[in-house]
Amino acid sequence: MLDVRRMQVLRAVVTSGSVTAAAAHLGYTPSAVSQQVAALEKEAGIELLERVGRGVRPTAAGRLLTEHAALIGRQVAEAETALADLRAGRTGRISVRYFATAGAELVAPALARFRTAHPDVRVDLRLVDQSGTAAAEGDEPDVTLVVRPRNAPSPSGPLRLVHLRDDPYRAVLPKNHPLAVRRTIDLADLADEAWVGSERPGPCLDAVLEACAAAGFTPGYTVECEEYATAQGFVAAGLGISLIPLMGLGSRHPNVVVRTVRAPEPVRTIQAEVRESSLALPAVRTLLTALQEG
Structure with missing residues (x-):
C-alpha cells in the first residue's frame, strides 16, 4: 500500500524541481526527503524520479503519483473544512426520534428556534412510541424523546438521559x-x-x-x-x-x-436519550436547549 505522506513528499520534490528545495519547504533535511522518495519507489515497485542536471524530474509513474497526491491533498483539505463546519455546528445532520404528543407541543417550536441558529444542519425526524422503541431495527438516533421517571437509571450503553419537561x-x-x-x-x-x-x-x-x-x-x-x-x-x-x-x-x-x-x-417526565458522542456536537446541544425551553 502506498504511503500518502510519502506521496506528498514526492509532490513537493516534483513541484520544486529539486530535493534540496523540497526539503527546505517541508522543513526536512535533503537526506530525509531522499529516504522518503526511495521508500515510496520501493512501495510502488518503479522509479519515480530521474536526475536532470542538478535537479530532478518525474518519470511517468512519478507524474501519475504526483497528480494523485494533489487530488488527495485537496480531498484532505475539503475533509478538514467539512469537519471544522461540523464541529462548529454550521453543517451536518442530526437524527431525532419523538413520540406523537411531543410533536406539536414540544418538537415543532424547538425546531423553529433551532433552525434560526443552525440553518444548514439537517434534522431527520421519525416517530416512535413513548418508550422510545424505534420504527426500524438498527436505528441509532442522536436524540430520542422518551417518558422516563426523574430518578430513572442511566440507560445502558453510550447513552445519557437529559431532562426536558x-x-x-x-x-x-x-x-x-x-x-x-x-x-x-x-x-x-x-x-x-x-x-x-x-x-x-x-x-x-x-x-x-x-x-x-x-x-x-x-x-x-x-x-x-x-x-x-x-x-x-x-x-x-x-x-x-x-x-x-x-x-x-x-x-x-x-x-x-x-x-x-x-x-x-x-x-x-419527558427526557431525551442522547448518544454520548453526539453531545460533543454544538448543534445537538443547541437542540437540547431549545427542547428544554419548551
Whole structure:
C-alpha cells in the first residue's frame, strides 16, 4: 500500500524541481526527503524520479503519483473544512426520534428556534412510541424523546438521559359531572369513578397507576382506547372520566371539562436519550436547549 505522506513528499520534490528545495519547504533535511522518495519507489515497485542536471524530474509513474497526491491533498483539505463546519455546528445532520404528543407541543417550536441558529444542519425526524422503541431495527438516533421517571437509571450503553419537561395529567370529566364545578380535584375523589383508559401499557400508564396507588386506590377501567382524542369522546358520552397529560390536550372536546388534579398530581417526565458522542456536537446541544425551553 502506498504511503500518502510519502506521496506528498514526492509532490513537493516534483513541484520544486529539486530535493534540496523540497526539503527546505517541508522543513526536512535533503537526506530525509531522499529516504522518503526511495521508500515510496520501493512501495510502488518503479522509479519515480530521474536526475536532470542538478535537479530532478518525474518519470511517468512519478507524474501519475504526483497528480494523485494533489487530488488527495485537496480531498484532505475539503475533509478538514467539512469537519471544522461540523464541529462548529454550521453543517451536518442530526437524527431525532419523538413520540406523537411531543410533536406539536414540544418538537415543532424547538425546531423553529433551532433552525434560526443552525440553518444548514439537517434534522431527520421519525416517530416512535413513548418508550422510545424505534420504527426500524438498527436505528441509532442522536436524540430520542422518551417518558422516563426523574430518578430513572442511566440507560445502558453510550447513552445519557437529559431532562426536558414534566407533563402533568389533568382530569377530564363530562360537562355535567358533579366534580366539574371544582377548579381542582383530589385524585382520591376519582377512586369510585368509571375510568376511560387513555394510555397503553408502558411508562405513561405507570405514572398514572403509581399516582393512584399513592392516593390509595386502583382505577377501575371500563373503556380502554389508548388514544387521547378518542378517550375524550368516551368521556363526553358519559362513559367515565379520564386522566390525560396536558400535552395530549391540544384539541379539547367541546363536551368535556379539564381540571387540575392534586394529592398527588400525576406527572409523566419527558427526557431525551442522547448518544454520548453526539453531545460533543454544538448543534445537538443547541437542540437540547431549545427542547428544554419548551
